[in-house]
Amino acid sequence: xxxxxxxxxxxxxxxxxxxxxxxxxxxxxxxxxxxxxxxxxxxxxxxxxxxxxxxxxxxxxxxxxxxxxxxxxxxxxxxxxxxxxxxxxxxxxxxxxxxxxxxxxxxxxxxxxxxxxxxxxxxxxxxxxxxxxxxxxxxxxxxxxxxxxxxxxxxxxxxxxxxxxxxxxxxxxxxxxxxxxxxxxxxxxxxxxxxxxxxxxxxxxxxxxxxxxxxxxxxxxxxxxxxxxxxxxxxxxxxxxxxxxxxxxxxxxxxxxxxxxxxxxxxxxxxxxxxxxxxxxxxxxxxxxxxxxxxxxxxxxxxxxxxxxxxxxxxxxxxxxxxxxxxxxxxxxxxxxxxxxxxxxxxxxxxxxxxxxxxxxxxxxxxxxxxxxxxxxxxxxxxxxxxxxxxxxxxxxxxxxxxxxxxxxxxxxxxxxxxxxxxxxxxxxxxxxxxxxxxxxxxxxxxxxxxxxxxxxxxxxxxxxxxxxxxxxxxxxxxxxxxxxx
Amino acid sequence: xxxxxxxxxxxxxxxxxxxxxxxxxxxxxxxxxxxxxxxxxxxxxxxxxxxxxxxxxxxxxxxxxxxxxxxxxxxxxxxxxxxxxxxxxxxxxxxxxxxxxxxxxxxxxxxxxxxxxxxxxxxxxxxxxxxxxxxxxxxxxxxxxxxxxxxxx
Ligand code: SF4
Ligand code: SF4
Ligand code: SF4
Ligand code: SF4
Ligand code: FES
Numbered sequence: 001x002x003x004x005x006x007x008x009x010x011x012x013x014x015x016x017x018x019x020x021x022x023x024x025x026x027x028x029x030x031x032x033x034x035x036x037x038x039x040x041x042x043x044x045x046x047x048x049x050x051x052x053x054x055x056x057x058x059x060x061x062x063x064x065x066x067x068x069x070x071x072x073x074x075x076x077x078x079x080x081x082x083x084x085x086x087x088x089x090x091x092x093x094x095x096x097x098x099x100x101x102x103x104x105x106x107x108x109x110x111x112x113x114x115x116x117x118x119x120x121x122x123x124x125x126x127x128x129x130x131x132x133x134x135x136x137x138x139x140x141x142x143x144x145x146x147x148x149x150x151x152x153x154x155x156x157x158x159x160x161x162x163x164x165x166x167x168x169x170x171x172x173x174x175x176x177x178x179x180x181x182x183x184x185x186x187x188x189x190x191x192x193x194x195x196x197x198x199x200x201x202x203x204x205x206x207x208x209x210x211x212x213x214x215x216x217x218x219x220x221x222x223x224x225x226x227x228x229x230x231x232x233x234x235x236x237x238x239x240x241x242x243x244x245x246x247x248x249x250x251x252x253x254x255x256x257x258x259x260x261x262x263x264x265x266x267x268x269x270x271x272x273x274x275x276x277x278x279x280x281x282x283x284x285x286x287x288x289x290x291x292x293x294x295x296x297x298x299x300x301x302x303x304x305x306x307x308x309x310x311x312x313x314x315x316x317x318x319x320x321x322x323x324x325x326x327x328x329x330x331x332x333x334x335x336x337x338x339x340x341x342x343x344x345x346x347x348x349x350x351x352x353x354x355x356x357x358x359x360x361x362x363x364x365x366x367x368x369x370x371x372x373x374x375x376x377x378x379x380x381x382x383x384x385x386x387x388x389x390x391x392x393x394x395x396x397x398x399x400x401x402x403x404x405x406x407x408x409x410x411x412x413x414x415x416x417x418x419x420x421x422x423x424x425x426x427x428x429x430x431x432x433x434x435x436x437x438x439x440x441x442x443x444x445x446x447x448x449x450x451x452x453x454x455x456x457x458x459x460x461x462x463x464x465x466x467x468x469x470x471x472x473x474x475x476x477x478x479x480x481x482x483x484x485x486x
Numbered sequence: 487x488x489x490x491x492x493x494x495x496x497x498x499x500x501x502x503x504x505x506x507x508x509x510x511x512x513x514x515x516x517x518x519x520x521x522x523x524x525x526x527x528x529x530x531x532x533x534x535x536x537x538x539x540x541x542x543x544x545x546x547x548x549x550x551x552x553x554x555x556x557x558x559x560x561x562x563x564x565x566x567x568x569x570x571x572x573x574x575x576x577x578x579x580x581x582x583x584x585x586x587x588x589x590x591x592x593x594x595x596x597x598x599x600x601x602x603x604x605x606x607x608x609x610x611x612x613x614x615x616x617x618x619x620x621x622x623x624x625x626x627x628x629x630x631x632x633x634x635x636x637x638x639x
Contacts, residue, residue: 104559104608105585138584214575214585217560246572246593 009075020073024066025053028079035079036088036117038203039155040067042262043269044164050155052091052117055079063087088121097128098178100150108205110218114153133178142170142189143273144210145198149181152206158182158198165270166354168192182206194354196276197269200259211277212257216242221256224440227427228258228275229321229420231349232359234429235260235267235275239421239440254441255279255421266433272356279421285404287416288445294409299446299456305413306460309396312380313340318372319385320345320361323425324434325472326450327363327370328479333454333465340379343372344390357430362420366428366476369483385450386417400453415456416447423449426473432484434477541601542615544592546636553578554633555611558587562603562612570596571603590636594621595629 004019011028018027023046025035038050046067054063058076063084066077078084095114103109135149159171159182170190174183184190190198199209221240228235238259248254258279260271290302297305316339318330334341345367346360381396388405391397399414408414422443426434443449448456451467458465503524510523527534547555558575570593578586603612623629 104561105557105583137582214558214577217564219564220560244569246569246591250572250589250591251574 007071007073009071009073009077011077012079018071021070024055024069024071024075024077027071028066028077033079035066036113036120037067038113038153039157041157041160041201041269044157044160044201047156047160050091050153052088054084054087056081056084085121088117089124092117092122093124093127095153096122096126098133098150099153100132100148102151105214106151106205107208107213107218108151108202112205113203135179135181141184141207142191143195144277145190145195146208146210146213147182148206148208151204152182153204154180154182155203156182157201157203158207161198161201162190162192165197166192166194193272193274193352193356194270196273197260197271200269209257215253216256220244222440223259224421224438225261226421226437226440227362227429227435228271229362229427230275230278230360231272231355232357232361232364232430233266233355234362234427234433234435235271235355236263236435237261237271237275239279241421241440243441252283255282266429266431266435267355270355272354274356281403282419282421282441283444286419286444286447287401287404287414288447289416290446291408291414291416292412294411302413302415303456303460306398306457309381309398310461312396314381314383315340315342315377315379316383317342317344317385317387317390318367319343319387320364320367321386321420322363322366322450323423323437324363324366324369324428324476324480325425325469326454327366327372328476329451329454329465329467329472331370331372333458336463336465337461339383340377341372342375342377343367344374344384344387346387359430362429363427365430365432366426369428369476369479400450402447415453416445417453418443418447418449422447423451425469426476428480434480536616536619538616540616541599541604542617542619543594543621544597544603544631544636545613545615546590546633547611547613548637553581553583554586554637555609556587556590556607557583557609557611558585558590559608561606561608565602565606567600567602568593568596568598570594587633590633591630592636593630595626 004021006017007020008015008017011031011033016027016031025037025040028035035053035055037053039047040053048065048068051065053066055066056063056078109115137148137150139147141147156173159173162168162171170184170188171182172185173180175181196209198207220242224239226237226239228237238261239255240257240259241254242256243254258276260267260269262269289296290299291297292305316330316334318327318341320343331341345364348358349360350356351358376392378392381398382392383398384391385400388399388401396412399411400417401414402417402419420437421440424437424439426436428434451469455467507523510519510521511525513519514522549555558573560573563571563573572591573587574589575585576588578584601614604614
């Protein structure tokens, strides 16, 4: 309830100011007091089924679930009394009576709240010595989802996600009591475009991701905040990488998965499946050296080739995948050398009501702010960024690309560019928000970011225009203010 | 001149060791003493006994059904201070233990022989030899042992 009345409550002896109607668990979290939970998720409607989040409220005889209780003026709440700890221990013991405890082969281990809470509250041996309930394991749910009924703690987050968020309702709870499990309704498979989020919201390892399954243990992953480039929304993501030396000798995989990062103004808690599973281009099929007509050459030779085209009419086709800084730098370079400038980008695609927008490029707005337009010309030389398919059939084609493509022989010169995960910068999304992506990896091979390639061009053409990303960031902000002010 | 005397002194020490040890060993040989003196071990025909605490090269063990005990949980790689264990896991479609190693490499050239990997393993899948010290190779890369080498009898 935005703009609601501000009220004061007391949590664990601390005065906390919050909005009337906020759920207690959220009010506490915002104040830095974490109440353990399985079923509550900020992005879903509360369900109150796991009883892990119970708290004591002065004046009430029994503990109440903080995920179902809205705050009231003057409430006095305790979240961590010995009685509550004892209670949490019992909830855990109850869950663990039928848990397979196969953490060694469970992908969730290391980021599993069941493990964490066990260490926080339980640390007891099993008292229940009957045989554990056997349930289906490795059930395929569609897309990349594998379900393990034994690990499932029946928090119903997955069921609620498909109801509250995507509205596709493929899953339900079947059977009763200890025999309950989550299952697909008859004749359904999970096929919606947001399926990967189920893996993220499942608090345990009951839903695993075929794409990530068994590839890596989570504690070996470095996490870098970034922005998804696959549509103009620019969902906030984290890139999970591993560049261990011994590992990289035997495997070229550096990026292991993409996870969403919460940003309520842009993407909430979610990302779409295209954004999640399209990371392979970062490690596969990359162009590693400058090339000329399909043959590998050195950077010096590339510089010589560039000097050969001096004096011709040139048009550069900047791309909507370049950062704000790179765009403004290249625009300046083009102005100095009197080149013409246009924009190339991926064609529009599907959109939906949740996150995905039509424009499948991260920085169309940035290009718009700088007044770079999509137009074609027939100059003698064209310098094309990222999208070879846009090159006009001219005598001389120069490309700055990240990944290999079929007819590289037809190109006079190709320079290897770094992908977004290998550099830092900003994109402006369709809402006009400037968002920063950070560098997760070193550029592969001899690839360089587009700013440094610009510097290389400037050098070859005999002018002085140093690439200073921060300087360009400030320059872009000036343009941005002009644009948003008008 | 001084140097000359030093050399004589050195030779004297060598001679003393030779004579004393020859004497001790002769007494031992005819059964008059239990002190053997200092005698070179005739490796490889003769081997000194290893102490029970010694840890040498690694072994991967198999289950009764012939499957590797290892479930590719990476616990050993996590515990390893030398970061010399490389595991690539894969789905095991026909076994209730869903996960198995597709590749399992230990770089014995980097290994510190601390035994943490053995301690960490929840499946008792990895152990270390105590008796066979032969680990010499002409190339460093031959010290990277794969599943085949690690399971060889
Ligand atoms: S869900 Fe958590 S506790 Fe259960 S096996 Fe996986 S890591 Fe272990
Ligand atoms: S599969 Fe995961 S999210 Fe769904 S009910 Fe089970 S534990 Fe909860
Ligand atoms: S013995 Fe120690 S250093 Fe060697 S592989 Fe095992 S854990 Fe690593
Ligand atoms: S700890 Fe044991 S089971 Fe786990 S990967 Fe290492 S050898 Fe395999
Ligand atoms: S988090 Fe409140 S009952 Fe589950």
